[in-house]
Amino acid sequence: MNAFKLSAFSSGGVVEVDTRVLRRQSALAVAAVVTMAPALAVGVPSGLGPLFILTALPVGLPLCMRHQRQGFARACLVIGSGLLTWGVVGFILGMFLFIPAAMLLLTAALLDRRNRPGLKDRGVLGAFLVVGAILVVFLTRPAPDEPAPGSYQARLDSGSRLHQQNFAVQKNQLLEFGATTADGYESCQHFYLEVEFPEGLPDARRAELEKQIGMLPGVVEVERRAIEGC
Incomplete structure (x- = not known):
């Protein structure tokens, strides 16, 4: 099993609290790690190898939290939204290769109806996307025309x-x-x-x-x- 159940006492006796992560969520998290292989294969041999490795490191973190349903969902949401933003902002550096992994993590975060991110967590996602949009506009704005000499x-x-x-x-x-x-x-x-x-x-x-x-x-x-x- 990739999760476990917690036992708690109530006035009616022992109540089991299910903290299991859905198998489909685990599968999506594993797929996110696997989809980084092409990105690392392209980026590591280049001069941007350390940047690609640092970008890939957090993707496997949700797999270490499969026994914590809520923590798993939040980790997928934060890491996925951050990776998606970085994939757009760092497009010219090849970071767009991590966008598939980001989408898989975001899907894993929203898959379990019992523990979908609340308003606060969705605010984190929105903040990442807004910052990413601002950076994209700033970085892709046309340079002012220089006067002809x-x-x-x-x-x-x-x-x-x-x-x-x-x-x-x-x-x-x-x-x-x-x-x-x-x-x-x-x-x-x-x-x-x-x-x-x-x-x-x-x-x-x-x-x-x-x-x-x-x-x-x-x-x-x-x-x-x-x-x-x-």
Whole structure:
């Protein structure tokens, strides 16, 4: 047997209190442990092995409480709801593989009509689900759009400018005027220096940056719009 009966005395004599867990509940708890095998087979060899093992450890706890009907149901409810929440929140980490075990534990908790979780226990389940929903919304919210960077293209009189040490030093000094990058390239047999800056750069600093670009040795012209075609 997976449970036992307690004897108590009353005015009418000995009363037996049935504390047995239903066989179907035990079977569901065992099935929950078994269904973790694929999750552990996938997760343990990966770099997240310790996380998978820690997640799996509590699942077997209800099996140690089969002689306590009420404790078994509550353990299944708490562990199942927590595992379900973690399976959704940690979806990207592969924790969704534990969702079948969570559903089996929740089913085991609700299977025995004599000892279904009360209002307080259902509140625990609701709290887990609400927290999980909040975390899912927070973690999956779209990132704010970053402003597209602007750029200046400066045409150079010769490609050799890009290899001159003095030019490289002056080019890097553009970062002090709001530039984020300054790279040279060749297009259509011409050589250019492309200087990018954040879209939110104030107009005054943008104008000063353009002025500093024009003062570089070998710069023929500076344009805001990208140079396309030959």
